Amino acid sequence: MTYGNKLREQIAKPGTTPLIGVYDMYSASVAAGHYDGMFVSGFGFAASYYGLPDIGFIAWPDMVAFVQRLRGAFPRHHLLVDIDDGYVDPEVACHVVEGLERMGASGVILEDQKRPRRCGHADGKQVLPLTEYLEKLEMVLATRKDLVVVARTDATEEADIIHRAQALAATDADVVLVDGVRSVEWIERIREAVGGKPLLFNQIAGGKSPRLSLTELTDLGVDMAIYSTPCLFAAHKAMDTALAELRLADGRLPAADGGEEVGVGESTRLLTKNISRHHPVPVARESVKV
Numbered sequence: 001m002t003y004g005n006k007l008r009e010q011i012a013k014p015g016t017t018p019l020i021g022v023y024d025m026y027s028a029s030v031a032a033g034h035y036d037g038m039f040v041s042g043f044g045f046a047a048s049y050y051g052l053p054d055i056g057f058i059a060w061p062d063m064v065a066f067v068q069r070l071r072g073a074f075p076r077h078h079l080l081v082d083i084d085d086g087y088v089d090p091e092v093a094c095h096v097v098e099g100l101e102r103m104g105a106s107g108v109i110l111e112d113q114k115r116p117r118r119c120g121h122a123d124g125k126q127v128l129p130l131t132e133y134l135e136k137l138e139m140v141l142a143t144r145k146d147l148v149v150v151a152r153t154d155a156t157e158e159a160d161i162i163h164r165a166q167a168l169a170a171t172d173a174d175v176v177l178v179d180g181v182r183s184v185e186w187i188e189r190i191r192e193a194v195g196g197k198p199l200l201f202n203q204i205a206g207g208k209s210p211r212l213s214l215t216e217l218t219d220l221g222v223d224m225a226i227y228s229t230p231c232l233f234a235a236h237k238a239m240d241t242a243l244a245e246l247r248l249a250d251g252r253l254p255a256a257d258g259g260e261e262v263g264v265g266e267s268t269r270l271l272t273k274n275i276s277r278h279h280p281v282p283v284a285r286e287s288v289k290v
Contacts, residue, residue: 004146007106027231037078071104073274107148169194198223
């Protein structure tokens with residue numbers, strides 16, 4: 001079974017499938033021990049690889065190379081990849097999709113933003129004319145073989161949100177994502193608008209969407225949930241705290257033997273799993289959908 005079909009099979013199961021945002025190989029190594037699905041977040045990759053905000057700086061060869069490294073280390077995990085707007089040009093989008101599928105990506109998310117693009121939970125987003133986006137989406141759908149394709153809209157006008165959600169649901173895309181949803185009521189409206197098409201919800205700390213549990217999302221009829229930045233933001237906080245404490249301790253490192261701190265032994269054991277390609281896949285959560 002292909003990686004795309006494995007993810008498609010998982011999406012079809014009862015309950016909401018979570019995919020955890022990773023931004024480098026180390027964060028992926030940690031996430032792999034907790035969840036069986038990863039989301040290759042554009043926000044996280046822009047931050048970690050370039051040290052820049054998620055406003056369109058990512059070059060597709062860099063993203064493709066990262067996914068290739070991920071798949072080599074994690075051969076059994078789902079990998080959903082954020083390809084933003086397909087790097088502007090439809091031909092480039094198709095080339096990237098073809099390459100990602102060949103190297104083992106499970107799926108991609110293609111958005112309808114126009115440049116200059118923004119994080120989906122930022123202000124100032126602009127969207128392409130719907131016909132232009134649908135042409136790009138149809139080219140991508142014709143290019144993929146079994147890869148899961150998530151059609152994403154960043155529309156902000158209420159009527160346009162529903163109109164685009166319905167239009168995306170009418171395509172052969174596997175899943176629909178409306179990013180930056182602001183309320184439970186709007187999740188319900190979008191769920192109704194897309195009919196039986198699987199629905200994805202994006203959660204990001206400090207974003208515009210409500211913080212909801214997987215159980216709550218399942219009750220709302222959401223099939224997938226991506227968590228874009230829990231690893232990135234946790235690392236930000238932990239590093240800042242650790243360096244502040246190191247300064248206060250006059251440069252003396254905390255004890256790592258038998259304590260709460262990570263030391264060279266624990267870190268090496270984690271990374272050695274990636275060499276052997278035997279990283280355990282966590283047991284899937286029990287379904288709560290009825």
